[in-house]
Amino acid sequence: MARLPRLTLAGHLHHVIQRGNNRQPIFADPEDREIILALLADNAPKHGVAVHAYVLMDNHFHLLVTPGTAEGLPRLMQAIGRRYVQYFNWRHARTGTLWEGRYRSTLLQPERYLLPCMAYLDLNPVRSGEVAQAADYPWSSHAHWVGLRHDRLLTPHALYWALGNTPFAREAAYGALVQAGIGVHVQEALTASALSGWALGEPKFLQDLQGDTPRRVTRGQAGRPPISSKSS
Secondary structure (H helix, E strand, C coil), X not given: CCCCCCCCCCCCEEEEEEEEHHHCCCCCCHHHHHHHHHHHHHHHHXXXXXXXXXXXXXXXXXXXXXXXXXXXXXXXXXXHHHHHHHHHHHHCCCXXXXXXXXXXXXXXXXXXXXXXXXXXXXXHHHXXXXXXXXXXXXXXCHHHHCCCCCCCCECCCHHHHCCCCCHHHHHHHHHHHHHHCXXXXXXXXHHHHHHHCCCECCHHHHHXXXXXXXXXXXXXXXXXXXXXXXXX
């Protein structure tokens, strides 16, 4: 069966995952990570993509973005993917592919999943055992959103602005949210949705989303519809 095209719609929140081929490292040192962040910062505005959050792990990275056009996200990922592989192969004297096929992504309902997904990204290094606190990891957007540094790559989502009336209030509220963590169910749902390509949200959101695209946004139920029976 042919795989479904990626679900990409302008103006919607997208969770993106790009993995290394065979789970191999895609970053060898801090310079590699700086390069891909610079590529994202330079190319996201060119393609009309607002980047709200990111985390760079050793063998994969996550992005949380809102593209302004349906073509913006694919063009951004193609641009940074090609440039980064050329750089990585040249710098580390290697050849061949770096990525595990095409990137994975899906749509999220912002009101329900924007802030949990931001926290999910920030906590990825904590879950992997690399650091004890999200603030200890230098290769995520966490430090920006809690006021520890400024990151030119990032664009605040309206729901982040709604966390408080001042920068300090927003930073404190977001820091508390990350500190509280997210449930295992939410964590698993965010991972599964991005890897499968099925949208994640409440029924009304999914119904409205389906009206904007001919591509199915959720997995259909397997098998035939149930046959109704009447009691005698």
